[in-house]
Amino acid sequence: MIGAQILIESLKREGVEVIFGYPGGQVLPILDKLYDADLKFVLVRHEQGAAHAADGYARATGKPGVCLATSGPGATNLVTGIATAYMDSVPMVAITGQVKSFLIGNDAFQEADVTGITRPITKHNYLVKDAKDLARTVREAFYIASSGRPGPVLIDIPSDIQMQETEFIWPETVEIRSYKPTLFGHPGQIKKACKLISQAKKPILYVGGGVITSGAHLVLRELAEKIQAPVTWTLMGIGAFPATHKLSLGMLGMHGTAYANHAIMEADLIIAVGARFDDRVTGRIDSFAPNAKVLHIDIDPSSISKNIRVDVPVVGDAKNILGEILEELKKLPDISEWLKTVEDWKKKHPLRYKDEGIIKPQFVIEQLYEATKGEAIITTEVGQNQMWAAQYYKYDYPRTFISSGGLGTMGFGLPAAIGAKVAHPEKTVIDIAGDGSIQMNIQELATCVCNKINVKVVILNNGYLGMVRQWQELFYKKRYSQVCITAPDFVKLAESYGAFGIHVTKKEDVRAAIDKALEIDNTVLIDCRIEPEENVFPMVPAGEAINKMISGLA
């Protein structure tokens, strides 16, 4: 077999069903072998779209997403998508063509040092210099990408290696002596964890993307119900715990609910599961949760005591550890008083907005929630649209909210929706977008239409780069610098791509437009003209303690 064939055979052995990619000169042998392979290939319109689509596919399924690009500019166009996946611990395998191995370092046409460029934004990467190593490399790449704390792995393959003839030997097992993720909690630490929980009077579960990655959502729910602790989550943790559950506090942090922020600040025990105390969550670090002991469950030892001093760390897989804790936990804490306080906060500081005048974005999200009965997969762009989507849609299931959290990548939502829809053709997939973000990867509408990947795009069109405008309003004396962004006629644009466009300017038309969009068997874009200067509240100014919220109405 030649290298290209070995690659495809190896991908199939890894259970790959779809590749998101874009052709180019240095992947020609792979493209040629793909011609005969029974592997779905989604041809995107920009390599960044391929990376985000693979990412969306991975987040929607838990399986590694695969993207392919040629050398040089093809590979560098993947970079933003790879970095996005890296920050959010998404399993992904990126395959790039490289100039012929004997030309490497010669400044050949379309040459770039791709392993060098992607080293800090991949969990690991490979430059394959011999086709004999290819099968093992693919095996290792998938193992590394999807085990431990997942992440993207890149395989760079020179085109002469793709043509090199060698025997195909599939390694049945994979053994990397220097890589052995810890999966189970240390028994001593589990005991200590249980002791902390038993003694707590005001515990709170603070959960992140790790719960979803590990598939720990059910056991998390069991633990929360057993100890009756309220649960708050990070942006990445949305869906890890049912939003409609009575113990749910919603998202915390910069744009979290007031009651979640009050609760974590007042707690005497934070049970952190698969979350990393990001600055958007903790706010000012020295005033964060001053009275709380911290129990931190995470698979990545470097997440522990990185930002916040941890009292009891338990390293390992969240699902295993929560199970071990449930088994070990004998004495339950008495926290009825605490729950009452939390309930009071909930009543006193609900999420709210003034629903009057021009269409409010929050209203649009609420209507989306009702129209889809909370069953859709929502992807988002980045900015205000993302925060409203996080606040006002209620996610009861894991892998239904797909958003670029760590890197905050505008242009993520549409291609990620493509990936999610390819993974779950039977589900409604909606990209909640802004008029700024959507323009960053709008070309992927063509990918949707050509491949009949019928996603729905709802643009919350306010004519601004809204989140930056909000900061300028609040912290730069309303000096709106470079945030007034013009857009094309989105309806006409959708139509020219062969999609369906709907224009909405009145509140009373919102629901009808959504219902129509859900009904139409095509990619549909709703251009929804919203209140131009609506802000995301509550808001914790950067560097403030997280209970020092600005809230538009309170």
Place this chain on the structure above:
Amino acid sequence: MKHTISVLVENKFGVLARVAGLFSARGYNIASLAVSETLEPSISYMTIVVEAKDEAILEQIKKQLNKLIDVISVTDFTKKEHVDRELILVKVDYSPKYKAKLEKLFKKYVGKIIQKKGCTAIIEAVGDQKQIRGLLESLSEFGIKELVKTGRVALGH
């Protein structure tokens, strides 16, 4: 404060770049770095002297190193019995007026002259931090023309 750590890594191309990249990306400082193959040719041994202003940062450095796929193990010598050495080569003035004085110096300090040419001599010295510092201080009066250090290597029990 400076800490000496050793790192066993896979002896593959790009591994040094991964380690160096980690330090620069996270804003840690490398004071010195020495790398060589071990008896097992597939493994390299790195001795890294890092500057960390507190325990938490040192802890992060070790954890981040361990996170690299090609890192096999990390040993921190801060609280561990070990020996460390570095080798220096120093070019000094060897004119007649210094000759005798210089020869005498080596009775007290580590080091020896390994090459003489005209009015200069090259001195080789192997020692721990304190010994090397002592030698360099006393050599300064002879006029150090050039100095090169290997960086520290360390071995624990």
